[in-house]
Amino acid sequence: MNSPLPPPGAPLQHYVSTAPFDPKSVEVMTKEQERVYQASQLRLMWWKFRRHRLALASGVFLLALYLMILICEFLAPYNLHTRNMDFIHAPPQPVHLFHDGQFVGPFVYGRQMTLNMDKLKREYSDDRNMIQPIRFFCRGDKYRFWGLFESDLHLVCPAKGGELFLLGTDRLGRDVLSRIIYGARISLTIGLVGITFSFLLGIVIGGLAGYHGGVFDLIVQRVIEVLQSIPSIPLWMALAAIMPITWSPILIYFGITVILGLLDWTGLARAVRSKLLALREEDYVLAAQLMGARGSRIIRRHLIPGFMSHLIATATISIPGMILGETALSFLGLGLRAPITSWGILLTEARSVSVIAFYPWLLFPMIPVILVILAFNFLGDGLRDAADPYR
């Protein structure tokens, strides 16, 4: 009989590799692939986000701004309320490096003020003989850092006995640059506080509506529809007009943030609800239910992490609306009031056409507003793309 197998010990008739056999050899990944496959969701998002250059740059810019408001007393050359009665409505002083072809380092020329009695206008001219070198890490106006301890250290200060108004002064001779730096504290935080408020409302209300459904869901849906169909600024105006004049500035600040948040949660609640409705049907939720997890645990541990990233992106995009809202309300005189200083308050100074014609530098607070809003928009776009698993 002819057996298909050779007798024991005899060589096989066809070639067989002697190397050890690994049935999973095809599935083995390179180091690089392994890194991608085993990366956590957060890490994947970070990689995707990093590719979006503009969003990354905006994120860094915003981070720098928020760090800046921690130490704005140190960064601003003057104090918030320092008045320079000799320099009212002074135009910005350009920084020079060379004087008569000679290198001096950064300095500004001193100013001569003359009263033009024909136009009833103060006219300032550079005094080429007065060279006022800018000092760095120097002693200047005294301030209480965060109201805690006294100091007088500044990043830049004017020369001794000189002035340094890089962005000009306002009608009380206050330095516009310093006021912009201080104003950032209010303008930038008002969006964050407001968004926190609307975030909480949105998650709680949207979460309840989405997970439980039923009558509650129906009511919430209607309320959201109504709130979204009312024009926001007139409603903000009405709510802001309620606040009594006797309130302290801090109370008004919180009142404004609450108003901004109170009308903004609808978009977030909608996003939470629709995401919850979609995720509720996933198999892993069923698995958790079968294992005996309670509703609150399922929402907290399994559902919220599923759409948190998406939610943060949505929230980021709605911050600019809040900043613009505060600016508009303050500009109309319904929002914050002086002595609190925000960018909106600063812009109230530039309220009439004549101001733009004579003192255009009072419009400078507009530039940080525009930059911050653009940055938040780019950042939000980048975050949204990064959080979207289907791209």
Next chain:
Amino acid sequence: MLRYIVWRIAVMIPTLLIISALIFTIIELPPGDYFDSYIAELRAQGESVDSERIQMLRKEYGFDKPPVLRYFHWVGGMLHGDFGYSFEYELPVRDVVGDRLWLTILVSFVTIVFTWLIAFPIGMYSATHQYSWGDYGLTLLGLIGLAIPNFMLALILMYFANIWFGTSIGHLMDQKYLGQPMDWDKAKSILEHLWIPVVIIGTGGTASMIRRLRANLLDELHKQYVITARAKGLGPFRTLVKYPLRMSLNFFISDIGSILPAIISGAEITAIVLSLETTGPMLIKALQSQDMYLAGSFLMFLAFLTVIGVLISDLALALLDPRIRLQGGSTK
């Protein structure tokens, strides 16, 4: 179709009721009423207070009754065209509002048309030339329009229009036509003044519309029927116009619902800065002096305007898109 229209209008009623309750609550919230601030103002000026007249006015306008009753009185009055009484102007609200409401509607309507005219071609260009310089440039331009606060844009445009054209562009018409009946000269004057507020209010809405139109068109352009159409030899322009554009036209109309509140919001602020003869400046004054019926009716008008706008956009959408029309319940 008829059933759909009836159903949509029926849904509108509870919405308006909730809005009116909300607005009434907000207007009621501040402590005291108009008469308190009125008395305080008179006392501050050292004038005597005619307390009998004020008691009478209080009684006539139901300030001695609980708020719930007053709410029903207000809503009931509005149903047959009685919007209450403006204490500051000492006139019925309807007479105070008058022209202003129509001008607000005019400004909002022209702004929407303007937004469309600008956003449509730009959105098309951006979607078909994705990631080109033109796309980036136009997107950036739109974003900057979004980022500049309306009121600052108003001020700056006002300044430059003054320098370049020598016209004063505040207001919505020449001052001599104020309070005059409408005729050709007045209409011409309004048209001359209209473009500045329209451009200012339109910028924000245009930017967001371009972005959404672009995203929408891009989604459509990647679908397979577009590839099929191209493969069968249809030219690029016809491919674009024939199918994807018609799909995104739907979105275009439904988008009115979401940009209308924004446009009316922007219109209010711009109107205050430019002192237009629309509802904005009067609303802010009424809010500050607690002239509650006037303020409440203004807010109600604005909300009503948006609700109507959304209704019109929904109906237009139903006309355009059979899927929505049929969902409304018609049998065949």
